[in-house]
Amino acid sequence: MNVTAQSVWENCLSFIKDNIQPQAYKTWFEPIKSVKLTDNSLSIQVPSKFFYEWLEEHYVKLLKVALTRELGENARLVYVIKMENTYGNKQPFTEKIPSSNRSHVQPQELDVPIKNKSPELKNPFVIPGIRNIKIESQLNPNYNFENFLEGDSNRLARSAGLAVANKPGGTSFNPLLVFGGVGLGKTHLAHAIGVEIKDKYPEKTVLYISAEKFTQQYIESVKKNTRNDFIHFYQLIDVLIIDDVQFFSGKTGTQDVFFHIFNHLHQNGKQVILTSDKAPVDMQDIEQRLLSRFKWGLSAELQSPDYETRVSILRNKLYRDGVEMPEEIIDYVAKNIKTNVRELEGAIISLIAQSSFNKKEVTLDLATQIVEKFVKNTKREVSIDYIQKVVSDYFQMDVSTLQSKTRKRHIVQARQLAMFFAKKFTKASLASIGSQIGKRDHATVLHACKTVDNLAETDKQFRKYIDDLTKKLSQ
Ligand code: ADP
Ligand code: MG
Numbered sequence: 001m002n003v004t005a006q007s008v009w010e011n012c013l014s015f016i017k018d019n020i021q022p023q024a025y026k027t028w029f030e031p032i033k034s035v036k037l038t039d040n041s042l043s044i045q046v047p048s049k050f051f052y053e054w055l056e057e058h059y060v061k062l063l064k065v066a067l068t069r070e071l072g073e074n075a076r077l078v079y080v081i082k083m084e085n086t087y088g089n090k091q092p093f094t095e096k097i098p099s100s101n102r103s104h105v106q107p108q109e110l111d112v113p114i115k116n117k118s119p120e121l122k123n124p125f126v127i128p129g130i131r132n133i134k135i136e137s138q139l140n141p142n143y144n145f146e147n148f149l150e151g152d153s154n155r156l157a158r159s160a161g162l163a164v165a166n167k168p169g170g171t172s173f174n175p176l177l178v179f180g181g182v183g184l185g186k187t188h189l190a191h192a193i194g195v196e197i198k199d200k201y202p203e204k205t206v207l208y209i210s211a212e213k214f215t216q217q218y219i220e221s222v223k224k225n226t227r228n229d230f231i232h233f234y235q236l237i238d239v240l241i242i243d244d245v246q247f248f249s250g251k252t253g254t255q256d257v258f259f260h261i262f263n264h265l266h267q268n269g270k271q272v273i274l275t276s277d278k279a280p281v282d283m284q285d286i287e288q289r290l291l292s293r294f295k296w297g298l299s300a301e302l303q304s305p306d307y308e309t310r311v312s313i314l315r316n317k318l319y320r321d322g323v324e325m326p327e328e329i330i331d332y333v334a335k336n337i338k339t340n341v342r343e344l345e346g347a348i349i350s351l352i353a354q355s356s357f358n359k360k361e362v363t364l365d366l367a368t369q370i371v372e373k374f375v376k377n378t379k380r381e382v383s384i385d386y387i388q389k390v391v392s393d394y395f396q397m398d399v400s401t402l403q404s405k406t407r408k409r410h411i412v413q414a415r416q417l418a419m420f421f422a423k424k425f426t427k428a429s430l431a432s433i434g435s436q437i438g439k440r441d442h443a444t445v446l447h448a449c450k451t452v453d454n455l456a457e458t459d460k461q462f463r464k465y466i467d468d469l470t471k472k473l474s475q
Helices: 005-019 022-028 049-071 155-166 186-200 211-223 227-235 252-267 288-294 307-321 327-336 341-357 364-378 384-394 399-403 409-425 430-436 442-458 460-474
Strands: 033-038 041-046 076-082 094-098 176-180 206-210 239-243 271-276 298-302
Touching (some): 005 033, 005 041, 022 049, 155 176, 155 186, 155 271, 176 186, 186 206, 206 211, 211 227, 211 239, 211 252, 307 341, 327 364, 384 409, 384 430, 384 460, 399 409, 409 460, 430 442, 442 460
Parallel strands (some): 176 298, 239 271
Antiparallel strands (some): 076 094
């Protein structure tokens, strides 16, 4: 049989594989390529200097035994270090290091590439020893599928998440992009997928990271000249979860490095999960090539939960906290807090707290006060200008028409409605409302409010105008 670099290396690999853990084999030996065989020296190509140091540090004995079996006592190993993703530098950086010349490498705990600023957070990059290669997943076990309640608003995203968790990298949902507004469960779902994967496939390396932290680490790595280690680290991951990728907007360096990491992971059948507060089409200042990658897999939207889902989220929260609450209160909270699960939880938590601190019964009255606070605090201030704009748009006229002196009935009605809503939704005085809506006096505004009240009771069509406009103005 012809002895080639490849055949020698393959024999070495099968020996090595039998002697170390599968995960370690996969991480440190699969990426190696054999390059050349001259006499009794075999050249192998490794992806970074860091990689070479790690092999020398941890596997030199094993390598020696393996190679001696193949090439005899005088066997030599030559490393070729090849950075495959060297950006802005087309010529790969190549360095040959004969293993016999190596200086002794100090035993070290790997600390690549960046230290965390806050000490209480675990450094995601500490790999505490070869026998137990472990990258801290940074997952929050409290965010799991079990307590991520299903509803029409999240069904697609949730089941795509479950499919990905069952077969990471093995579905067409790669990347899986979960998008939706604030407080709708993106972070929760992202963790849940990771937690589920860790549960099903403990040997897989999962990493959750916010786009913001990823960016900080990248910038730091550039400063410290450890960009290749940064890239290398991320290329080792089986399931990469990046939260809030809209944060990459306008950050071309980070986008570039992420693009390369993404391609590497994707090509190697690794799973990527992303979240964003916008759909890919609405993302700004993100490079086209990256956006097109986002669209390769599945984009699934999280929408505002419907009433039933809001009720079950509330019930579940109360159940987990072991708190009982009258049905009418749950119903009241679910009816009045509509857009955001975080607020929904916030309101119920304050309710529980209020009632236990003050030893008060949770009454509908207390619920009303608390919900009002929540809704008021989050509602954007409506201005008189805005009201005039909304009312004019609704009746398809210009603001100047609405303010004009004309006595045409439909214009007068629009003007009166604008005054009525200005009184209802702002703290402005009658006089001030009058002066802003076509320079009228306070008596005119008062008359307008009374007229609207009357018509609301007697005129069905007019009632509908009020309801429609109330909805538009409370959005
Ligand atoms: P986002 O990342 O989209 O801003 P989060 O994932 O932080 O939102 O969710 C906000 C809060 O709402 C979290 O406490 C989360 O547990 C909760 N939440 C969101 N969606 C659900 C759901 N479907 N079931 C249960 N809790 C949810
Ligand atoms: Mg979030």
